[in-house]
Amino acid sequence: MQARVAAIRKTMTVPRVRVVPANDDVRRVLRHPRGMRFRSTGSVEWPLDSFTQRRINEGAITIERPAAAPTTPASHGQRH
Numbered sequence: 001m002q003a004r005v006a007a008i009r010k011t012m013t014v015p016r017v018r019v020v021p022a023n024d025d026v027r028r029v030l031r032h033p034r035g036m037r038f039r040s041t042g043s044v045e046w047p048l049d050s051f052t053q054r055r056i057n058e059g060a061i062t063i064e065r066p067a068a069a070p071t072t073p074a075s076h077g078q079r080h
Contacts, residue, residue: 014047018064019056026060 021027031037043064
């Protein structure tokens with residue numbers, strides 16, 4: 001029973017994304033209905049729900065792309 005409840009809970013969770021406002025006016029005015037406002041700089045994490053999808057389609061916000069991980073020389077199985 002507990003495994004079933006855990007599986008249902010897992011499928012019901014809404015994925016989250018980091019979003020950035022299109023401009024400073026949007027940053028100052030727009031907030032998610034669940035109360036999440038933008039900080040004075042940077043991005044915030046919002047649920048990827050219908051509200052967020054509409055703001056993305058309008059162009060008011062964009063999804064922040066993750067920064068490229070610093071590359072380090074890989075040995076690819078070579079031994080020294």
